[in-house]
Amino acid sequence: MMSAEFLRALNEKQREAVEATEGPLIVLAGAGSGKTKMLTSRITHLMVHKGVSPHSILAVTFTNKAAKEMRERVEKFSGGNLGWNTPEIGTFHSVCLKILRFELASTPYVKPFVIYDDSDQLSLIKTICRKMTLDEKQFNPKAIQATINRAKCDAVEASQYQPANFNHFQKKVREVYELYQNELFAQCAIDFGEIICLTYRLFRDNPEIRQKYQKRFKYIHVDEYQDTNRAQYLLLSALAGKTAGGHQNICVVGDEDQSIYKWRGADIRNILDFEADYPGAQIVKLEQNYRSTQTILAAASHVIKNNRERREKTLWTENEAGHKIVRVKAPDERVEAEFVISEIKRLAHEETYALKDFTIFYRTHAQSRQFEDVLRREKIAYQIYGGLRFYDRKEIKDILSYFRVLINPLDSVSIKRIINTPTRGIGKTTLDKVEEYQIAQERARGQVVPYWQALLEAAGLEHPDPAVPATTILTGAALKKLQGFIYLIEQFREKAKSFLPTELFHWILEETGYVRELKEEATDEALARIENLEEFDNLLQEFEEDQFAEKTDAEQAELRPRLLDIYIEQATLDSDSATRAEQAELDRLSMMSLHSSKGLEFPVVFMVGMEEGLFPSIRPWEEGAEEEIEEERRLCYVGITRARERLYMSHVGVRRLWGETHYQEPARFFAEIPDSVIDERDLSYGSVGFVSRRSSEFRSTTQTSTFGGSKSFTGSAHVLHGAKFIHPDYGAGRVVAVEGSGEQEKVVVEFSAKDKRKFITKYVRQFIDID
DNA sequence: TTTAGCTCAATTTTT
DNA sequence: TTGAGCTAAA
Numbered sequence: 124m125m126s127a128e129f130l131r132a133l134n135e136k137q138r139e140a141v142e143a144t145e146g147p148l149i150v151l152a153g154a155g156s157g158k159t160k161m162l163t164s165r166i167t168h169l170m171v172h173k174g175v176s177p178h179s180i181l182a183v184t185f186t187n188k189a190a191k192e193m194r195e196r197v198e199k200f201s202g203g204n205l206g207w208n209t210p211e212i213g214t215f216h217s218v219c220l221k222i223l224r225f226e227l228a229s230t231p232y233v234k235p236f237v238i239y240d241d242s243d244q245l246s247l248i249k250t251i252c253r254k255m256t257l258d259e260k261q262f263n264p265k266a267i268q269a270t271i272n273r274a275k276c277d278a279v280e281a282s283q284y285q286p287a288n289f290n291h292f293q294k295k296v297r298e299v300y301e302l303y304q305n306e307l308f309a310q311c312a313i314d315f316g317e318i319i320c321l322t323y324r325l326f327r328d329n330p331e332i333r334q335k336y337q338k339r340f341k342y343i344h345v346d347e348y349q350d351t352n353r354a355q356y357l358l359l360s361a362l363a364g365k366t367a368g369g370h371q372n373i374c375v376v377g378d379e380d381q382s383i384y385k386w387r388g389a390d391i392r393n394i395l396d397f398e399a400d401y402p403g404a405q406i407v408k409l410e411q412n413y414r415s416t417q418t419i420l421a422a423a424s425h426v427i428k429n430n431r432e433r434r435e436k437t438l439w440t441e442n443e444a445g446h447k448i449v450r451v452k453a454p455d456e457r458v459e460a461e462f463v464i465s466e467i468k469r470l471a472h473e474e475t476y477a478l479k480d481f482t483i484f485y486r487t488h489a490q491s492r493q494f495e496d497v498l499r500r501e502k503i504a505y506q507i508y509g510g511l512r513f514y515d516r517k518e519i520k521d522i523l524s525y526f527r528v529l530i531n532p533l534d535s536v537s538i539k540r541i542i543n544t545p546t547r548g549i550g551k552t553t554l555d556k557v558e559e560y561q562i563a564q565e566r567a568r569g570q571v572v573p574y575w576q577a578l579l580e581a582a583g584l585e586h587p588d589p590a591v592p593a594t595t596i597l598t599g600a601a602l603k604k605l606q607g608f609i610y611l612i613e614q615f616r617e618k619a620k621s622f623l624p625t626e627l628f629h630w631i632l633e634e635t636g637y638v639r640e641l642k643e644e645a646t647d648e649a650l651a652r653i654e655n656l657e658e659f660d661n662l663l664q665e666f667e668e669d670q671f672a673e674k675t676d677a678e679q680a681e682l683r684p685r686l687l688d689i690y691i692e693q694a695t696l697d698s699d700s701a702t703r704a705e706q707a708e709l710d711r712l713s714m715m716s717l718h719s720s721k722g723l724e725f726p727v728v729f730m731v732g733m734e735e736g737l738f739p740s741i742r743p744w745e746e747g748a749e750e751e752i753e754e755e756r757r758l759c760y761v762g763i764t765r766a767r768e769r770l771y772m773s774h775v776g777v778r779r780l781w782g783e784t785h786y787q788e789p790a791r792f793f794a795e796i797p798d799s800v801i802d803e804r805d806l807s808y809g810s811v812g813f814v815s816r817r818s819s820e821f822r823s824t825t826q827t828s829t830f831g832g833s834k835s836f837t838g839s840a841h842v843l844h845g846a847k848f849i850h851p852d853y854g855a856g857r858v859v860a861v862e863g864s865g866e867q868e869k870v871v872v873e874f875s876a877k878d879k880r881k882f883i884t885k886y887v888r889q890f891i892d893i894d
Numbered sequence: 895t896t897t898a899g900c901t902c903a904a905t906t907t908t909t
Numbered sequence: 910t911t912g913a914g915c916t917a918a919a
Contacts, residue, residue, distance in 0.1 A: 185908045216909045240909085315909050350908075387907065487905050489911090509907075543895095550895055696909065718906045740905055758906080781904065782910045 129164050129200045133157075140374075140407040141165040144173060144342070147401035148374040149394070153438045154423070154764035155414030155724065158376055159189075162344060163196040165374065166210055169342055171201060180210035182344040183218055187697040189346055189722070190214055211340070215355055216315060216696055219322040222336070223313075229329055230321060231308040235688070237527050238695040239312045242515075243536045244268060247310075250535070251302050254562055262295055270296045271303065275316030276388025278323060278354040280304075309571040310533045319354045326361040333361060341372055348377030348397075352388040364400065371401060379434065380427050383718060383758050385750075391432060412438045412764075414724055416445025419770050422796045423763040429795055430753045438764075447802040450793060451773040454807050456732070459775050460493040462806055463729050464501060466771065467712065470727060478504060480726040483714040484762050486738035489780075490731065491714050498712065508715035513701035514694050518637075518652040519659055525631050526691055528612060529619045535574035542608060545640045549608060553601045557581045560596050582606045611635070624687050625663050632656070662701055666690055717762045728766035730759075733774045734787035759792045776807065846891050848872045858891065 133141060137157055140150045141164045152158035166182060169175040184190045194212045211218060220238075223230055239247065248271070249264045270293070274284050281300040286293055307313065313321070326333040343363045345351070351359070363373040375397060382391045398404045412420055420438050427433070453459035467481050483494055491507055498505045513519060521544050524537035531537075543549045561577035564587065579585040582605045583595030595602055611634065618630055632638050638656065641649040670686060671679050693700065717730070717738075732738055739755035741748055763770060774789045793801075848856045848870075856874035861884075870884050870891070884891075 187909085189908085214909065238909090241907090318909080347908085383906080384908075386905085489904080492911095546895075548895075552895095698909085716906060719908090721908085737905090779910080 129167060133161070133164060134411055136407055136409050136411070137161045137164070140409070141168050143374075143405050143407065144169055145372060147371050147397075147404035148407065149348075149397045149401075149404055150374065150376040150407045150409060151434065151436060152376050152378055152409040153412060153436060154378065154381065154761070155412045156409035156438070157411075157413055158346075158409060159192060159196065161409065162346065162374075162376060163193055163200060166193075166197050166212075166342075166344065167200040170210070175342060177208045177210040179339065179341040180344075181218070181340040181342070182210060182212040182346065183215050184212070184346040185214060185350055186722075187214055187217075187699065190217070193346075214696070215358075216318050219318045219358070220692070220696070222322055223318065223325070226325060226329075226332055229325060229332060232311055232313075234311055235531075236311045236313045237531050237534055237537075238318075238692065239307070239314045239536065240695055240698075241268075241315070242520075243312070244272075244314045246536045246539065247306055247312075248299060248303060250539075251299055251306065253558070255298065255302070257295065257299075262292065262299075266292075267296050267299050271300050272314075272316050273388060274300065275314075275320050276352040276354055278320055278357050280320075280324075305571060306535075309573065310535055311531050312534060312536070316354070319352075319358060323354055323358040323361060326358070336362060337369060341370060343373045345373070345375045346377075348375035349379050349382035349391060349394045350377070350384050350389045351393045352390055356390065356393050360400070373401070379432070380430070380436070380757055381721060381761050383721065383754060383761060385754050395432070395434070408436060410436060410438055412440040412442075414442075414767055415440065415764060416442050416768060418445045418447060418800045419763060419766050419768075421800050422448050422770070423760055425797055426756060426763065426792050426795045427760040430756055432750075432753055446769050448796065448800055449769075449771045450801050450803045451771060452789070452803075452805045452807060453773060453775045455775050455777045456490070456493045456779070458806050459731060459773050460497045463494065463731060463771070463773065464497045464503070466729075467503075467727075468501070470769075476726060478710045478712045481712050481729070482720070482723075482725040482727070482765070483712070483729045483731060484717045484720050484765070485714070485731050486717055486740055486758075487732075488716060494714060494731075504709070504711040506709070506711040506713050508713060509719040512698050513655070513658075514698040516652075516655055518641075518655055521637070522628065522631065522656070522659065523691065523694060525615065525635075526624075526627070526687055529616050529627075530688060530691065532575045532616075533573050538574055538578070545635055545637050547608060548600065548604045553597065553605060556596060556601075557605075578605065578609060582609055584609060619687065620684070623667060623683070624690055625660065625667060627687070628660065628663055658701075663690070666693070717758045720765050721761050724765050724767055726767045727769040727771075728762070729771045729773065730762045731773045732778075733772050733790040733792065734778065735790055736785070736787065737778070737780075738790055739792075756792065759790075848891055 130138060130141065134157070137160065140148065140161050144165070150158070150161065152161070162182065166180055169180060170177055182190075182193060184193065190213050194209070197210065197212065213221070224235065227235065245264060245268050248268050252259060252262060252264050252267070274281075281297060281304050284293075284297045284300055307317065326336070340362060343359070345359060359373065360369070363369050363371055375394070377394045379391055379394050382389060382394070385391065398406065415423075417440055420440055424438060451459070451462060453462055463483060467478075470476050470481075471478065483491075485491060488507075488510070495505070495507075514523070521541060524540040527534050527537040528541065539554075542554070557574075557577055560581050561572050561574065564572045564577065564580070568587070576585070580587060581596050582602060583597070584606065586594065597605060614634070615627070615631060619627055622630065638653060641653050667686065670682060670689070674682065713725075735741075738759070739752055741751050741755065772793070774793075775787055778785050778787050844858055844861055846858045848858055856872040858870045859873045860871040870882055872882065
């Protein structure tokens, strides 16, 4: 491609952003406004027209998919002649990891580390809780994990962890956090959060290292800036910001309206406060949408404008008005699913849509069941996104654990995973004894004793004091079996020195009898596992071929011993790559959560289960409702703006959830979309099926929820007290208290002596009988 | 050491 | 309602 050609393909605003290469720049990129095109053009422009060395350019994304796409487009724009000098384009995690590995000497790690994913992290936390003899009921390991990870998102270290009202639970979390960090470093392992935090601390505490990278990365780009957390923000500040040496050549791209990961630590303030952080920053708004019809954009705009935490921004398009949005009311989730699938079949027949042009978005994965049932019955090919990932499957994790133990003997999580997998008679009693021994030794020696070391000593193969002959704490069969395991691993380690990953994989399966055991089991589940292992074999082979491609013999020889490390890292950090390969280019109907829909687009979108309590998924009696509602509204906005041509939104009257029957109200978002762009259908029993009609029934219910005038409520607060209350679910009750006022006003209703519930008044008004 | 039954919890998940 | 993960029987 000729150098100026890619610039001509841009609109005025995109070009403005591309050409503003010096100083801080924030690009507010609405959905479907050509953000990636802008970013990749900008990077190309820097290299081709500004003579900037690719080596000086950094671009960080959140997903591997986004990074890959960006790399490919930059490569294409610059005519494929970049050679080896390419810009650094990667995820936050992969970029940080590269830096950490390079600067290993300045980190707490004494040798290269492995990455612990969330489940590895949880096992380690459980071990620590056991060592601390914490009551798992009171101190739920998952809750502890979530708290630690949240602290890491906020860049809070264990020693600083001291929240405002430091409660009993949090004090224990701090203890666990401290021990956990010790173990991480001792085991040469790192978790996702630590990858970011440690890199930040590396820059913060080592000015010379910071300056080195400040000098290297002269042009910094950040994608999806609205999703950055505190730690990522600080990291970027250290590199580009006000810190000594910061050049402030930073270009952030994002859309606060698409910020849906607050619950994972993303801080929307980062994008809202950018100009305050970088005074004099240029602002460019990308508001022209190239994806959706006017109708779809109108709906999206009307919904999102109800949020307060945002900047004014209006999407527009040159596309046609298109079809109206179809709002569907089904009596229950069964009919909802039947309708959606029959509509898909109808459109696929009558129009020229392929199956992959359709998608179903839901708020929770549990909702997929109904649709799956119908699809299986109708024999329609489908694909669920975001379920169990390939690398998360048990058998795959087991094999990866073998690999990891061979690379890093200090990785206790992986050792514990495979020590009795497949079963080799090393049971709980034996393992308890080893752990007991390990704890005693750690106390005696005042330092972490690696689990592998404890195993060696327990098996009488080594002694803490080399001068003393080894003794054993185990006897008989248990001892023999543990020794057998140790010899097995040592044998594998020997093989790992010369084997390719595929060869090692086959060897391990053979020696452990992993597949043999599954074959004997012969259940459907076991057979599926064998298939997955075969798939793993393919992936591993492809990986080796990829790595060796276009390399000289000498380069291949140099690469060979590192293959296993590279593979493990990819499997942990890009756990989606396997699934992506699997599902490429298949004509299937896709289903996914609204969260996973971000960044995608489809000609026809079905948003299902749009009901108060499910989506928005707010429990009305919980606090902090307004901010949560805004996040749910953004989620709705994301869903709507995925649609190119047609959009359906459905809700049901009755939904069975966890064995309970719920009478559902339509989502408040319906009331925010103008009637003029909506076509309503009521599938209720008794009404004529699939016949379009203007229902006054809907309007009356939605108006109840919009009817939030504080005047009428504050006046009636005392009147409500003592009022009779008939709830369709809980039956008759009485209002015993009224809390808050205006929009936030809640009533406490007593249904029985021990059953009191809180409701936001404006949503339950129709249940209150004031007389 | 395996297994059957029990309890418990249950949004969203880029890395 | 479902499933995962864990304690009492075989």
